[in-house]
Amino acid sequence: MPTNPVNPRRVADAGGAGGAGVPTSADVARRANVSRATASYVLNGVTSQKISEKTRNAVRLAAAELGYRPNLAAQSLATGASKIVLFVIPYVHLGELATLISSHLTARTAEQGMTVIVHFEGPASRAVIDAARDLRPRLVLSMFSLDDETATWLRERDIMMTTIFPDTGLATAVNEPPEWLQVEYLVGIGHRQIGYADTCEPGLAMLAQMRHRGVVDACRARSLPAPAYEQFSLDGAGAEHKVRSWVAGGVSAVAAYNDEVAITVLAGIRRAGLRCPEDLAVIGVDEMAINGSMEPPLSSIEFDTDAIAVHYAEVFADILNGRETPRREASSSRFLRVVERESTGMLRRHPDSILSRSDWFQFSKEPH
Structure with missing residues (x-):
């Protein structure tokens, strides 16, 4: 299926969530000469719709040419599965540790096709539940154990949780403290x-x-x-x-x-x-x-911190891809x-x- 020539002005003037200068799924649809619904199905990886491989390739090519980046919230709604990891950092002084872990974790999870969103807890910050309700993360990673109310809310919605330093006295990814x-x-x-x-x-x-x-x-x-x-x-x-x-x-x-x-x-x-x-x-x-x-x-x-990030990125990838998470060696x-x-x-x-x-x-x- 032939693609239409790119109209820079059309892309620049495109409305929607992307904002000025940011290509949207509508731009991809026009570029690939398909309906917006078809473009959305392809861009969000929906496999339940009967779309020819030729059309899928046309949509992917148009997206690549336009530099399109998917809207993660829309993608999770379309597929029912999010690739967002919400990383909760508590309101305590952790020096450089929290910054280094979040930086390395963001880079390592990106390699696995995931996005880390950091949520800083604090006296005036939104509750973790509110952030999770809006972002619809697949996983919540916290530096320390979450409170019972938050943990119960996440568990009831099948949002997985893991903690770097749980207050349990048990060995974790960092094993001996x-x-x-x-x-x-x-x-x-x-x-x-x-x-x-x-x-x-x-x-x-x-x-x-x-x-x-x-x-x-x-x-x-x-x-x-x-x-x-x-x-x-x-x-x-x-x-x-x-x-x-x-x-x-x-x-x-x-x-x-x-x-x-x-x-x-x-x-x-x-x-x-x-x-x-x-x-x-x-x-x-x-x-x-x-x-x-x-x-x-x-x-x-x-x-x-990079080894910690790699460890959790591997665990997250297993979960998000539906693979059984193996018992990973976590010696200190x-x-x-x-x-x-x-x-x-x-x-x-x-x-x-x-x-x-x-x-x-x-x-x-x-x-x-």
Whole structure:
């Protein structure tokens, strides 16, 4: 079937959802010399209609020549199956982690023909239910577990859910949480009495509780004393007194809630006239870009955000394409690694050092 010559003015003046300068399905229909209904069926992948392959090819060629992009909401209505993933980011300070994961996830899911829409929760934001009602996503991915009302609403409408860091204490795609790796690493280089430096920032209580519980559980699993607990404000108030108390009580290493808290602990060590790592070793979480510029340079746990994105993109593709999702290997070696710097130094390694079991996690020592 011959196609009509492109009329740039017609395309530029086209109305509809696309707006000025954006080709619509009506433009594709005119270009392919077919009805709008036929063009819509082809563009939305509807296979229940009897349309010849010649006509389908003509529509596809017209769409390619015009640079047409499908309207995802209209496509989901036409086919009854959406390729939208709604990624819910909570109203908590997650540093660069949420941005990096969403960026990598957007790119990786696009390779699978899906679109990620990020929904930021907040005091004035729309509820997840409202966003899902309008967007009709096939999947909802959340950084943390959704509330019961939202989860029930999604489940009743057959919208699948998955969570990167569920508050269940069970292994997930990230398997052993970062706080477990902090403890395992510190034990592996010889520490036996560990302190935990928590955040006191508002809005972080949920994640803070999860990480504190993780450190407690990891110490118990290694038959260590319960971690000595202190909270730190990012302005450093009282940090030197808390650090002195730790050292006086025999604590030799600190696992911090994140890198910002770890940097506050480093400041407390300096103010107390102590040395890091000789008097107190410190390791954070998140691997911020500034860590190597700290004094001393800060060791941390790094998330491989691209590997996390690849993992979920593969799972999403299986679900969206109607394939049974296989049980995917999700060992922490794929998603987390220790980045060692001077803040933890190198003590005598024990025979049961976690570093000797390379299948548990990747170990990276930066050149000094």
